[in-house]
Amino acid sequence: MKTLEDLTKEQLINDLIKLRRRISELEKIEKDKKKYEEELNRVKAMFEGLFEFAPDAILVVNHKGRIIRVNKQTERLFGYSRNELLDTPLEILLPERFRKIHKEHRRKYMAEPHVRHMGRELELYGRRKDSSEFHVDVALGPLQIEQDLFVLAVVRDFTEFKKSEAGRLREKTVSDATIDNMPGIFYLLDEQGKLLRWNKNLEQASGYSALEISKMRFLDFFAGQDKETMVQSIAVFTNGHTSVEADLTSKDGSKTAYFFTGSRIDIARAQWLVGIGVDITERKRMELALRESAENLNEVNSALKALLRQRDEDRKEFEEAVLLNVKNLILPYFEKLRGSKLENNQKTWLDILETQLREITSPFTRKLTFQQMHLTPTEIRVAALVRDGKTTKEIAEILGSSEKSISVHRNHIRGKLGLHGKRANLEAYLASLT
Secondary structure, three states: OOOHHHOOHHHHHHHHHHHHHHHHHHHHOOOOHHHHHHHHHHHHHHHHHHHHOOOOEEEEEOOOOEEEEEOHHHHHHHOOOHHHHOOOEHHHHOOHHHHHHHHHHHHHHHHOOOOEEOOOOOOOEEEOOOOOEEEEEEEEEEEEEOOEEEEEEEEEEOHHHHHHHHHHHHHHHHHHHHHHOOOOEEEEEOOOOEEEEEOHHHHHHHOOOHHHHOOOEHHHHOOHHHHHHHHHHOOHHHHOEEEEEEEEEOOOOOEEEEEEEEEEEEEOOEEEEEEEEEEOHHHHHHHHHHHHHHHHHHHHHHHHHHHHHHHHHHHHHHHHHHHHHHHHHHHHHHHHHHHOOOOHHHHHHHHHHHHHHHHHHHHHHOOOOOHHHOOOHHHHHHHHHHHOOOOHHHHHHHHOOOHHHHHHHHHHHHHHOOOOOOOOOHHHHHHHHO
16 A cells, blocks of 8 residues: 655646545535545545645645645745735745746636646745745646636755756766767677667767667677677677777778777676777787888898898908918918028018018917818818827827828928918917918
8 A cells, every 4th residue: 555655746736636535425415415425525535634744745725826725745845834924925935036937827827727847847936034045846737626726836845856857967977078088989788789888988989879879779889700700899788898909890881990809797687798899900000010110120120130141241252362462472482582592681570561561361260170271181171180189199099090191291281381480380370370
């Protein structure tokens, strides 16, 4: 059974009208008065109880706009006593700035009376006895008593509702502003993939209007393999979180690369998918540029390595040519000059010249191989063993030769290396060359 608090204002008005109509019907009945007297009293009691103890302020106003009846809640809500309100114009309960226009509204209503709800279509205010104002929600209904027409008004204090409504409006405004100013696409999907909420970035990126998007599913923004990828990704409803890269296809058919993330949220026993998409076109362009740069760099490195190898080969050829020319074309004349009759100062100059020439070519000499030193195969084997620290006796045993033969080979090697007459250690010299 409904309590008075459960009744809407419209229901309250309709019930009061019905009861009042029934009272009028019963009052007109003269026959069987005794039969209907009990019902009349019961209906009157119900009307009085519902009128007097309703949680909303209830007023009855005559065709002149004067108050003829109020309930207790009217006294509490407006701060006036019952006697102060009776036979006073209804406008006493309105702020002064609305009183003149309200009279015109009241006149029009009396011309076409009907049940109507006013508070949610208009910003309505009530005025208390202490002149304070507050938001009200008002419902009106015609009340016919015999030949007279009255208006039944139900007034509810709407202050708390307005406060909560203002709070909800602020929250929605902040929420909408936050979502619309996100750097990417925002989307909220139901379990069927239908878009429940999105931001303006999705409209701009896709080229679809808000009305068109409201009729679309999220998968409608993808084509081909990207759609298959998104179908698998929306399996987030089973694992709670996902992320994926896919191309969003706009209304004109163009595609834009996006990185999408989504998470499942459970609200009112329903699973929704909330997520964002970030345009990664620039990142893709940079990745491609980096790959192309890396490929170009590899080509440059390969070319540079080839150039360096060629440079080394050219340098080695040059050094070999210089060294061999000095050895074959210049140094023999030094030996001939020494065999000729030279004065002491001339011999000194010749030694200095030979020393300086060998010093100039020494960097080239140290880099020559045994083959480039024009050693015979046997001399190459002997030189390698000398370099490795073997004695003449050990070398002779290894090569199956006599110590005397090995000594001759060592002497030839020193001669080809230009070490005759010098105290240079052959083993150390050979090690430095290779």
